[in-house]
Amino acid sequence: MPKARIYITLKPSLLDAQGRVLENALRQLGFESVQGVRVGKYLEVDLQPDGDPYAQVEAMCQKLLANPVIEQYRYEVSDS
C-alpha cells in the first residue's frame, strides 16, 4: 500500500517563531553549532494502490494540507 510522507514548513522568507526559540534553547544547552531551526509538520497518508499517488498528494497539499501563502511542502511516496 503506498504511503506518502509529507513535510510542511513555513516559507524561508517568514520568521519561524518556534524555530527561533528552539535555536536559542539548543545554543544555551551547549549545542553551539546550531545555526538555525525550522519547525514544521510531518504527515503520513496511506493510499489505495490504484491511481497516481503523486498527483493525489500534490492536490491534497494544494487544497488543504499546506497554505501556499505561508508554507512550502515536499513529499515522497513509498510502498510500506
Added chain:
Amino acid sequence: MRAGVIVFPGSNCDRDAYYALRDVLGYAVDYLWHDEARDLGDYGLVVVPGGFSYGDYLRPGAIARFARVMDSLRAYAERGGLVLGVCNGFQILCEAGLLPGALTRNIGLKFRCMPVYIRVENAATPFTRRYRQGEVLRIPIAHGDGRYVCDEATLQQLRANGQIIFRYCSPTGALDAAHNPNGSVDHIAGVANAQFNVLGMMPHPERACELLLGSEDGRRLLEVG
C-alpha cells in the same frame, strides 16, 4: 436589521457576538450552523466569530473553510453582503481566500489576552464610517496565532488601496513595536477585501460594546444597519 452569526464546532465567541448584536444593538440575530448551506440574502451582516473551530487542527481556519456554510458565505460576499471575521473568523476568511494574507504564530509564542489600542486607518468603509480617520480604539485581543503576514506585493497593494483598516498602536496612536502584540507585518490588526464588504480583524469588537465591560469602542463597528 437582521444579522447572522456562524457557528462552527469550537466557536466560542458566537454567543458574545449574538449578545452584542441582539441585546446591545437590538438586531434580529440568527445562528448559522456550519453544516447548512442556505441563502444569506436576508442578512445585513454575517459574523464569522472567534474561537477554535475544529480545534485549530492543521492550521487555524484550515478545516472550517470547507464547511458547507462557507459556500453560502462566499456567494453572499460576492453579492456585496457585509462579512465581519473576528479572530478565528479572520483566520478562516484568510484560509478561504476571501481576504489576502495569513495569520501565523505570535512572535513571542504567547497567547495574548489583553486590551490593546488600534488606530482606524480607513474610516470610509461600511464598518468604520462611524469612526474618525485616525481614531484610537481600545479593544481586547485573545489569540495565539495573530501575526498577520503577506508577501511584499500584497502588502503594497493593501497600502495603496486602503485595505489596511486597523493598525496596532500606542494609546496616543503611535506605531511602535512595543504596542504590536503579535509581530504583525506593518502593525496590521485588520484588513478588508478590495470591495470593502469583507473585514477581518484580530481584536474583538463584540467584547467592547458596553462600558460595563471596559470599553464600548467596538460598538460602532457593528452598527452597520
